[in-house]
Amino acid sequence: MSKKSSGGPDTSGQTPNSSWANRLMQTGTSSHETKTNGSLGGIDSPSVCTAVSGNFHPGVCVEMLRGLRGDHGCMTKARMFFTSGAPVQPHAEYESCGVRAQVMFCPIPDVLRDLLNLKCLSSPEEAQKFFLPAGNDPSDSIGIEFSEDGYFPDTDGWKYVLPDGVATRIRFRRRNDDDIVAEWSMAVRDIDIPEEYNLEAAASRLADAFELDQRELRFTDDANLAFQSYSAYFNILVAQARQDEDIGQAAQLGCCPWKLGMLSASLALWDIAWQQSEAPVADQTQPVLVTVNVVSRAFGLLEILESIVATMSGHSGTTAFTSVAAAAEATRKRKQSDEDHLSAQLQQSSPDRSWDPQAQHSGILDTELLRRLLMKAEKDSDTGPYIVKSRAIYNVARQKDKLAKPLAVSDFRSLARAVPTTLGSYDESKDCLILAFPKDNNDEFDIALLDHAKISSSALQAFWQNNCDKRKGKKRATKKPKRQDVPYIPVEQQLDDMTKAELRHQKWCVSFADLVQWSEKKLITYLISIGILWKFVRCPHCKTGKVCTLFSHSSRGWVQRCKGWKCRKFILPHSQHPFFTCAWGQAHIPLRQQVQVLFCNAARLGSGQVHILTGLGAKAVQSLSQRWRQALVRFVEQQQDSKPFGNLQRWVECEVDEVTLRGKRCGNRVAWHQYLGLLERGNRRSLVLVKMKIRTTSVKRTGSGKGSTGPAGPISKEEWKRIGSRYLKNRKILLHSDGARAYRYVKIPGVVTDAVKHKKPRPVYAALWKHRLPRDQAKAHSGSLKQSETDVMWVQKGTQLIDNVWRQLKLVGLPKSTKADEATIESRVREFQFHHWNAEVDKFKAASSVVAAHYSTMFC
Numbered sequence: 001m002s003k004k005s006s007g008g009p010d011t012s013g014q015t016p017n018s019s020w021a022n023r024l025m026q027t028g029t030s031s032h033e034t035k036t037n038g039s040l041g042g043i044d045s046p047s048v049c050t051a052v053s054g055n056f057h058p059g060v061c062v063e064m065l066r067g068l069r070g071d072h073g074c075m076t077k078a079r080m081f082f083t084s085g086a087p088v089q090p091h092a093e094y095e096s097c098g099v100r101a102q103v104m105f106c107p108i109p110d111v112l113r114d115l116l117n118l119k120c121l122s123s124p125e126e127a128q129k130f131f132l133p134a135g136n137d138p139s140d141s142i143g144i145e146f147s148e149d150g151y152f153p154d155t156d157g158w159k160y161v162l163p164d165g166v167a168t169r170i171r172f173r174r175r176n177d178d179d180i181v182a183e184w185s186m187a188v189r190d191i192d193i194p195e196e197y198n199l200e201a202a203a204s205r206l207a208d209a210f211e212l213d214q215r216e217l218r219f220t221d222d223a224n225l226a227f228q229s230y231s232a233y234f235n236i237l238v239a240q241a242r243q244d245e246d247i248g249q250a251a252q253l254g255c256c257p258w259k260l261g262m263l264s265a266s267l268a269l270w271d272i273a274w275q276q277s278e279a280p281v282a283d284q285t286q287p288v289l290v291t292v293n294v295v296s297r298a299f300g301l302l303e304i305l306e307s308i309v310a311t312m313s314g315h316s317g318t319t320a321f322t323s324v325a326a327a328a329e330a331t332r333k334r335k336q337s338d339e340d341h342l343s344a345q346l347q348q349s350s351p352d353r354s355w356d357p358q359a360q361h362s363g364i365l366d367t368e369l370l371r372r373l374l375m376k377a378e379k380d381s382d383t384g385p386y387i388v389k390s391r392a393i394y395n396v397a398r399q400k401d402k403l404a405k406p407l408a409v410s411d412f413r414s415l416a417r418a419v420p421t422t423l424g425s426y427d428e429s430k431d432c433l434i435l436a437f438p439k440d441n442n443d444e445f446d447i448a449l450l451d452h453a454k455i456s457s458s459a460l461q462a463f464w465q466n467n468c469d470k471r472k473g474k475k476r477a478t479k480k481p482k483r484q485d486v487p488y489i490p491v492e493q494q495l496d497d498m499t500k501a502e503l504r505h506q507k508w509c510v511s512f513a514d515l516v517q518w519s520e521k522k523l524i525t526y527l528i529s530i531g532i533l534w535k536f537v538r539c540p541h542c543k544t545g546k547v548c549t550l551f552s553h554s555s556r557g558w559v560q561r562c563k564g565w566k567c568r569k570f571i572l573p574h575s576q577h578p579f580f581t582c583a584w585g586q587a588h589i590p591l592r593q594q595v596q597v598l599f600c601n602a603a604r605l606g607s608g609q610v611h612i613l614t615g616l617g618a619k620a621v622q623s624l625s626q627r628w629r630q631a632l633v634r635f636v637e638q639q640q641d642s643k644p645f646g647n648l649q650r651w652v653e654c655e656v657d658e659v660t661l662r663g664k665r666c667g668n669r670v671a672w673h674q675y676l677g678l679l680e681r682g683n684r685r686s687l688v689l690v691k692m693k694i695r696t697t698s699v700k701r702t703g704s705g706k707g708s709t710g711p712a713g714p715i716s717k718e719e720w721k722r723i724g725s726r727y728l729k730n731r732k733i734l735l736h737s738d739g740a741r742a743y744r745y746v747k748i749p750g751v752v753t754d755a756v757k758h759k760k761p762r763p764v765y766a767a768l769w770k771h772r773l774p775r776d777q778a779k780a781h782s783g784s785l786k787q788s789e790t791d792v793m794w795v796q797k798g799t800q801l802i803d804n805v806w807r808q809l810k811l812v813g814l815p816k817s818t819k820a821d822e823a824t825i826e827s828r829v830r831e832f833q834f835h836h837w838n839a840e841v842d843k844f845k846a847a848s849s850v851v852a853a854h855y856s857t858m859f860c
């Protein structure tokens, strides 16, 4: 048959083929349906042909038919195909079809005698009393006489009717040991089949008639005319069923003409097998003729079969035959029998006439279903109405959370037709539901919507708008976003505003003019209020004594004083300050001028400019700036170690790169100061600069390129592993880097590294890239992950931001001298870092954070 037949016999005792055949016959469907259709249907098929119907279990079937096994009653319906009559009990004696009834006598065990209430058989005397009518000869006058062959009363015994209505015969037999046993007669069923009913002979007759391939079966002219009449009868019934809107019944009757042809052919073959054929069949070259008589019998048989189907499916009263049969059934059946129950159940399922709003086939209330369908509505065009297409049911059926079974298109149509006109109307031509969605608020529509779909119009509209883009097929097709759709900095990471970083867009809390003209008191109180000067609560010298309020001292200016009885020290406003100095004598610098220097440093003026502006000596300016930078080194290093990267909720895009700064030349060797920069895209405050080992290379003394030095070389894997783990480990970071080997090959937990390619032939700088990142950062380096465990992220590769940081560092951050020592470079780098963090804010005010960090450690 096909591939499936190669399976071999299975353990159930059936070959795959027989199971396939049985399924086809019982259900009418098969995985080989195409081939079945090809052999039975099609244009060229004659109206009469053969088909086998039934179930292939001949061994069991024959035994049941013969009554060797099972109760005859339960097989009656099955046997209706072959014969008709009252059920025959297996032990009942019968004669028919030329078969002589045979019986055997079996002993009745004592236990059965009691159970069947045959107490009279306890002894031959009792039995004689029971079976012989009263009033005859007195019992004592007749002795118990056994016949010569040892039976009482004789070989045939007494006739007795068992509780099931079957007649049997009862006798006593004297056994060889003089014991007497009661016996009853049973029918012998294992009889020899008469020669004319030999199945093998019948089969060979049938085979002989179809010895040649493709022998044709054909109606005689009369039979053909009769067939047309019968067909017309069925067609009339179809029309009636259609008028009753009972589509299922109409469909069943519609194929009756086909069935009639099949049955006629089967009966004709049956006749050939049993030598009852009216038409001659011997000539193999002639077609086998199906006579009118056969067609009439087939019609009768079909009526019976259809009636059985109709009765079982609850469609009684469709044909005249059915009503007669139903009436006969009703009188015969017991009340409350299983069959009654079954038939009542079948009656309850009403024909598929109209859509029942309360209980859909799915078992879900229509409000739920309609709401789900309405959520699938889409706009026909930009201005057109909202419509629900019939294909929406596929989407609805896919939401399996509540649906008992998938919906059919017919469900959609019945539902759409049942929608009230205030809500919308069903368009048959387009097979869709057109909503009458009002432009303005409409109470009538809202009420109908709530009644039928339990959703408000505003909620529905919101749902459409939220899901509109997702559903649009066109938009779904363009999966790859355009370049401008993927910002270099992810939207949710965008904290920076480039325009604010420019000084001309900023407004600081004070101006240089304020610092010049304000009175001493105002200057001090204002600086305390913004945090540049610390508001002392306790004495910075003894750390315990409380301080009094600010007062003007004759020689010291504005001071506070410790109340501690052992200390009693005066406290200047900038006492123990991180940037300001309290030195007396020659080195004394008034506070006002120190603040002005701080202001200039915050505005990133060069030392020469500060000298000119403030009128202070260049040395004084330099030492003050030095204090400022040293404070920044402490502050920045402490700050960058305390701020973690990422947020652990989603993947955060970061950039990494290293910069090399030339240091002092010492003899033949040049020092190289390398910093590694880490930056969260879009957040300038996240910039971390990590100082790496100082490398030295030798200067080339001879040959071409004299005086040049070799490169410092890229970051090593060990160094990157140490730094990367320190700042990024398990922080859910998507790290953009250049193609350095260290970044590419060191795997840091919770960090996915993305590299650009600078090298030829195909450098990739800012390529649009699709990342499939695991939701759980712990799986960042576990190879294959299920789709459900990952999120797609489109990114632009590259390290533009950190590259720009290096450019600025080299442009404005560093002294132009190539002789800078390590301390200078470090302080300049940290100053630059501080300015970068606070580029968008008031940098003078930002210095207060340095002051706060300084004093809070002092008083802890």
Ligand SMILES: [Zn+2]
Residues within 6 Å of the ligand: 539, 540, 541, 542, 543, 544, 545, 562, 563, 564, 567, 568, 569
């Ligand atoms: Zn003190």
